[in-house]
Amino acid sequence: MRRPSTYAMTFRLPIIIWQSVFFVGPLIFVVAMSFFVVKNYRMVETFELDSWSKMINRDYVWSAYRYTLMMAGSASVLASLLAFPAAWFLAFRCSPQARQLAILLLIIPFFTSYLVRTFSWYTILAEAGVLNGVFALLGLGPFTMLNTAFGTMVGYLTFVLPLVLILQTVTMANIDDRLIQAARNLGCSSARTIFSVVLPAGKTGFVIAALFAFILSFGDFVAPFYLGGSNPPTMPILIIDTTKSGQQWPRAAVVAVMMMLTLFSVAFASIMYAYRKRASR
Amino acid sequence: MSDARFKQSKRTFLKTGLASVALSAPFVSRAWAQTVELTILGWYGTAEPDMVGEFEEANNVKFVPKYYAGGDNMLAALAQNPPGTFDIIHTDAEYAKLLVANDLVMELDPNNYPIDDLLHDDFKSFAGHWDDGGKLYSLITRFGHLGVSYNKDVLTAEEAASYDIFWDERLTGKVGHFDWHLPSLGQMSLLMGNATPFDIGEDAWKAVQEKTMSLKPQVGGYFDFGGTFSGLKNGEMLAMVGIGDWVTGILERDGAPVSSVVPKQGGIQWTESYSIAKTSEKTEMALKYLDYTMSPEGQVKTAQMLGYPGHAVTKAGRALLNEVDPAEAQRSHQVNGDAQDPITLINEGRISYRDIPVQQSLEDWNDFWSEYKNA
Numbered sequence: 001m002r003r004p005s006t007y008a009m010t011f012r013l014p015i016i017i018w019q020s021v022f023f024v025g026p027l028i029f030v031v032a033m034s035f036f037v038v039k040n041y042r043m044v045e046t047f048e049l050d051s052w053s054k055m056i057n058r059d060y061v062w063s064a065y066r067y068t069l070m071m072a073g074s075a076s077v078l079a080s081l082l083a084f085p086a087a088w089f090l091a092f093r094c095s096p097q098a099r100q101l102a103i104l105l106l107i108i109p110f111f112t113s114y115l116v117r118t119f120s121w122y123t124i125l126a127e128a129g130v131l132n133g134v135f136a137l138l139g140l141g142p143f144t145m146l147n148t149a150f151g152t153m154v155g156y157l158t159f160v161l162p163l164v165l166i167l168q169t170v171t172m173a174n175i176d177d178r179l180i181q182a183a184r185n186l187g188c189s190s191a192r193t194i195f196s197v198v199l200p201a202g203k204t205g206f207v208i209a210a211l212f213a214f215i216l217s218f219g220d221f222v223a224p225f226y227l228g229g230s231n232p233p234t235m236p237i238l239i240i241d242t243t244k245s246g247q248q249w250p251r252a253a254v255v256a257v258m259m260m261l262t263l264f265s266v267a268f269a270s271i272m273y274a275y276r277k278r279a280s281r
Numbered sequence: 282m283s284d285a286r287f288k289q290s291k292r293t294f295l296k297t298g299l300a301s302v303a304l305s306a307p308f309v310s311r312a313w314a315q316t317v318e319l320t321i322l323g324w325y326g327t328a329e330p331d332m333v334g335e336f337e338e339a340n341n342v343k344f345v346p347k348y349y350a351g352g353d354n355m356l357a358a359l360a361q362n363p364p365g366t367f368d369i370i371h372t373d374a375e376y377a378k379l380l381v382a383n384d385l386v387m388e389l390d391p392n393n394y395p396i397d398d399l400l401h402d403d404f405k406s407f408a409g410h411w412d413d414g415g416k417l418y419s420l421i422t423r424f425g426h427l428g429v430s431y432n433k434d435v436l437t438a439e440e441a442a443s444y445d446i447f448w449d450e451r452l453t454g455k456v457g458h459f460d461w462h463l464p465s466l467g468q469m470s471l472l473m474g475n476a477t478p479f480d481i482g483e484d485a486w487k488a489v490q491e492k493t494m495s496l497k498p499q500v501g502g503y504f505d506f507g508g509t510f511s512g513l514k515n516g517e518m519l520a521m522v523g524i525g526d527w528v529t530g531i532l533e534r535d536g537a538p539v540s541s542v543v544p545k546q547g548g549i550q551w552t553e554s555y556s557i558a559k560t561s562e563k564t565e566m567a568l569k570y571l572d573y574t575m576s577p578e579g580q581v582k583t584a585q586m587l588g589y590p591g592h593a594v595t596k597a598g599r600a601l602l603n604e605v606d607p608a609e610a611q612r613s614h615q616v617n618g619d620a621q622d623p624i625t626l627i628n629e630g631r632i633s634y635r636d637i638p639v640q641q642s643l644e645d646w647n648d649f650w651s652e653y654k655n656a
Binding site: 042043058059060063064067122126127128129144146147225226228229230231232233238241242243244247248 | 351353354356357360454457460500501502503504505508511512515516517644647648650651652654655656
């Protein structure tokens with residue numbers, strides 16, 4: 001095997017050092033912290049399973065875990081489904097100039113803080129808000145949307161939908177248009193074309209987009225706290241709750257490790273699936 | 282090099298030097314009177330211009346705040362920052378005892394403060410502020426009462442005068458909690474008839490948990506500082522557990538139809554104190570600020586605080602408040618002879634001082650709180 005040249009290593013090393021210092025290092029520290037204990041409101045470095053046993057045996061931890069998993073999974077599926085028709089339009093029905101403009105417009109929301117965008121939903125979703133005002137004109141409502149799972153989902157989608165749409169658009173724009181034309185010429189319906197041509201051809205991009213939606217929603221604190229009213233709490237809220245009371249950082253670290261293990265598993269499984277070659281017949 | 286050129290350079294050098302001295306004079310004098318930075322760990326609003334602006338101007342001080350909500354957060358902030366980070370610690374009284382127990386705050390001289398002028402005898406020897414040897418470590422500065430906070434368009438004051446109103450079907454999904462276990466569970470404990478709501482045995486604690494759990498179908502959310510305000514203001518929440526006039530007082534000032542009452546089962550008192558961190562290197566200025574907060578002017582500021590209102594603790598402070606801001610004095614019942622005067626409520630035995638759990642650990646209460654939120 002050829003040894004990498006000094007020139008090549010000059011460019012490779014910074015990212016390796018960066019990841020080691022700011023990702024692997026803190027990760028190891030969080031795992032280690034989950035074995036520490038708190039005495040007199042101060043953390044003591046030791047190796048005890050106390051925090052793990054306390055947290056794993058709490059029903060509310062698993063209840064928050066299931067809820068977070070369900071909400072993040074739903075956000076991932078919903079964002080993928082909602083983005084698909086728009087991405088299709090941008091990829092296949094728009095001129096390249098219009099597509100570029102659309103992608104620019106989709107990036108613009110990220111210029112504003114996510115927290116600010118989340119708070120703006122207050123005026124729209126409140127019982128005396130814009131949406132209920134429209135419903136009232138139709139003789140409907142008022143509907144409670146804030147402090148519900150619906151509110152949380154609106155927050156998640158605010159966060160992830162533009163990103164999923166951009167990733168899906170780029171993915172579809174790179175699919176050879178002639179494959180779709182061939183499918184239609186051979187008599188495929190629109191649905192058959194999507195399932196037999198577009199989805200397999202863009203599988204990697206679609207899976208990565210959905211994975212991003214899952215990862216970002218799973219770890220999001222803002223939407224479930226401000227739009228969901230912490231009712232019920234998600235895992236990130238549980239981390240805050242745990243640290244707030246008695247400075248139980250080791251127990252919060254247990255929750256964090258549970259979350260990281262979940263994300264690693266989901267990411268690993270998704271990437272394996274995304275890059276798996278189809279078996280030849 | 283010619284001599285003329287050298288002379289010119291020398292002249293230029295002297296000119297430049299003199300000009301530099303003249304120009305830098307204001308900076309030199311400013312350096313002599315360098316602004317002192319006082320770092321304060323406190324509840325939201327305690328170091329805003331309405332509270333500290335006058336003191337800053339008069340003493341060439343700049344306050345650097347680190348805000349928190351809830352005593353546990355305060356302890357977390359202390360643990361996460363290196364010693365010496367904070368000069369003044371503004372804390373809930375029940376947590377002051379933990380500061381003293383952990384040797385985190387310096388001793389204060391009671392002779393420097395108007396202890397005899399405090400409005401109630403309990404304030405003069407407030408639990409946890411003094412150690413067993415009679416040394417003072419924490420100075421009571423303001424207080425307020427927690428009860429039932431409600432939307433006046435939906436409930437009357439009479440209806441709100443019992444914690445049972447939280448179970449009213451008009452409030453289903455509209456009861457909010459300030460997301461901190463102590464005030465909410467303390468109120469549930471009062472509802473269960475516990476005279477000392479934070480000092481309860483195992484059976485009483487079990488009963489409090491069962492009663493609290495029965496409230497879950499009514500609950501619309503658990504809110505932080507900002508969420509509590511907006512929830513009540515926009516009508517998303519019609520009643521709140523665990524708060525009082527410190528929230529509704531601000532909204533009332535803005536014209537929102539909300540209010541708070543101390544119900545028949547009794548209310549809980551929050552009490553706030555100032556301590557000076559033992560590791561502070563600016564104790565002289567910090568002590569000066571404590572003097573200011575206990576002065577009649579400082580007490581008026583504490584009652585009018587924009588962040589959240591509180592009651593003055595000294596007679597002189599109350600008297601000045603009635604003189605300069607009678608409207609606020611009347612709104613908050615800080616008027617001698619008022620039936621809802623907070624001091625009268627204490628004298629009538631309707632108020633329990635908020636405390637940390639005595640027979641259970643904070644962890645037990647917090648564990649249950651997490652369980653309740655996830656139920």
